[in-house]
Amino acid sequence: MPIDPVTDFEIEAYIDGELDTERRMAVEDHLSRHADVAARVMADLKVRSALRLVLQQREPLPAQLADRAETLRQRLGKRRWRLSAIMGFSTMGMAAAAAALMLVWPSLHGDVPSxxxxxxxxxxxxxxxxxxxxxxxxxxxxxxxxxxxxxxxxxxxxxxxxxxxxxxxxxxxxxxxxxxxxxxxxxxxxxxxxxxxxxxxxxxxxxxxxxxxxxxxxxxxxxxxxxxxxxxxxxxxxxxxxxxxxxx
The missing domain is CATH 3.30.200.100 (MucB/RseB, C-terminal domain)
Incomplete structure (x- = not known):
């Protein structure tokens, strides 16, 4: 039986742990035959691991993620997120961690609606x-x-x-x-x-x-x-x- 082609959307879902076993295997087979795509996936996994570490250790966001965090931080006021919900940070550290949380929240919690x-x-x-x-x-x-x-x-x-x-x-x-x-x-x-x-x-x-x-x-x-x-x-x-x- 032919296997459906792997899409970019499925690759991103694979990174977020949102695929069933059959499609995970399809993505992994695709990655084994496309080194450039596999390298991008590993880079994305590294970013997500770094963000999880920020949230777990409650440390300031690493410098290489600062630009992405700043973009999201500027949206916090519009969203009316409360930075005080994250304890133990300096003002900028809290903002960065909250921005990181917004970035990975769907991935960490799997709450993107079906x-x-x-x-x-x-x-x-x-x-x-x-x-x-x-x-x-x-x-x-x-x-x-x-x-x-x-x-x-x-x-x-x-x-x-x-x-x-x-x-x-x-x-x-x-x-x-x-x-x-x-x-x-x-x-x-x-x-x-x-x-x-x-x-x-x-x-x-x-x-x-x-x-x-x-x-x-x-x-x-x-x-x-x-x-x-x-x-x-x-x-x-x-x-x-x-x-x-x-x-x-």
Whole structure:
């Protein structure tokens, strides 16, 4: 039986310990035949080990991670994270450790929702549809009909964003709605939404998987994900604006 090709998303999931045994073996076979990819994976594992060490030993962030920590530290105020929750640091040490925690939190706790994987897969399907002549894109969207049928309200796309395709996908939580979007700067992104039992409102959290980033959040009983091939920090900023925008 042929083995499905290993994707960058799966390699990143392998690093985070999020694959089942069969796909871990597939990734390990791929790494054994691609030394350059294996070297990158080992480098990423080293970074994650260093960050775990920072959290365990409560020491200042190593200098080689300072730039990444500073980027995340600047977001702490917006997220309203409390640095006082981490004890035993100087002011800068606390900020750096909190930034490190934000960076590795999904990896350490495995709490990235399962629907984010569905969102990434639907994004790839959307890209395939766009490239196929036989697949007709359908940008029409009736917000009232969709809400009555699926209980989903979608955020209004940002200014300069153009919806090129609207599709329903199955998910574990029920019907999921996807917008494929072209932005004014040439990016192709997708917005994915599916009902959730939680009524809690959360702020977007971004994770990176190879060349693909995903930002996810909850609002009024619906879980959302914004997917795109850009750095997680850029996608996170876009998701913040989307999440705070009006909803259909």
């Amino acid at each position: 629907y984010v994987g569905d969102a990434v897969m639907s994004h790839r399907v959307g890209l395939m549809r766009a490239a196929m002549i036989s697949q007709v894109e359908t940008p029409h969207f009736d917000a009232r009909e969709m809400q009555q049928s699926t209980r989903i309200r979608m955020p209004v796309p940002l200014s300069g964003w153009r919806v090129t395709d609207v599709q329903l996908f199955p998910s574990d939580a029920g019907p999921a709605l996807q917008f494929m979007i072209h932005t004014d700067n040439g990016q192709i992104m997708s917005m994915f939404a599916t009902p959730t039992r939680s009524r809690a409102t959360t702020q977007p959290v971004a994770v990176q998987r190879g060349d693909t980033a995903a930002a996810y959040w909850n609002r009024d009983g619906v879980s959302y994900a914004l997917i795109g091939s850009l750095p997680a920090r850029d996608l996170d900023r876009a998701a913040d604006d989307v999440a705070d925008n009006a909803y259909f």
